[in-house]
Amino acid sequence: MVGVVALRLGGCRGGLSTLGFGCRLASSSFVATSVGGGTSCACGRLFEVGASNAEIARAVGVCAESVRRWRRVWEEGGVSALRRRAATGRPPKLDDAQVETVRAALMRGAQAHGFEADLWTLERVGAVVERATGVALSRASVWRLLTGWLGWSLQRPERRAVERDESEIARWIAHEWPRIKKGP
Incomplete structure (x- = not known):
């Protein structure tokens, strides 16, 4: 360079x-x-x-x-x-091959690892990392692994009721709300 x-x-x-x-x-x-x-x-x-x-x-x-x-x-x-020197400090707990093993395991989804919902949490990822590599990581280390090494980002699921009926909501807004807004 x-x-x-x-x-x-x-x-x-x-x-x-x-x-x-x-x-x-x-x-x-x-x-x-x-x-x-x-x-x-x-x-x-x-x-x-x-x-x-x-x-x-x-x-x-x-x-x-x-x-x-x-x-x-x-x-x-x-x-x-x-001249630049090599980076100092503690070496990472996972090597490149282990990170790729974890990536492949996570791509299979949470349900493939026995979890009820197909949703990843730091605790779940930590458990999968430990099963796949034998290395226990803290929550902070799991976060760095996901965001820094794997390029994942935080995604939060939308909280909506399963019973939600969009057509009934639209009807209520169009007909009931104007009537209620006018008053008696």
Whole structure:
């Protein structure tokens, strides 16, 4: 992935000149490219050519404090210190194969898993996840699984009486309601 950042340097004049590091100066514009490094890595290249923090912040579209923090890191470790690192934290409880197993189980419907109505709740999904994978998830983790990994959204069923008669309701509104509204 190549990120491109453009920055206008106030004091630069002249034609095209190559600055190295995948950077070039063309008609008062500085273009820095970084391979896999992201915005902070591109800023490292801007630091190397002497751009000010304010110019970099405006060009990249970040706050000045971020640029100051990146400059401190760059001064201590160079451009390599600004490279992206792998995400830290606890690894997910379910791997990709288990998520696909859960997806297939949920697509069969709630009744296929012994539930009375074909309606999914967090508790029901949690029970199916535990049966399918052997992993117990909290309600919050089930919600993240459904919305984040599987792309599902909250759907609430309409609450209407089974005995509801639309034609009788329309007749009542057309004939009875005007009579009641007029009064005696």
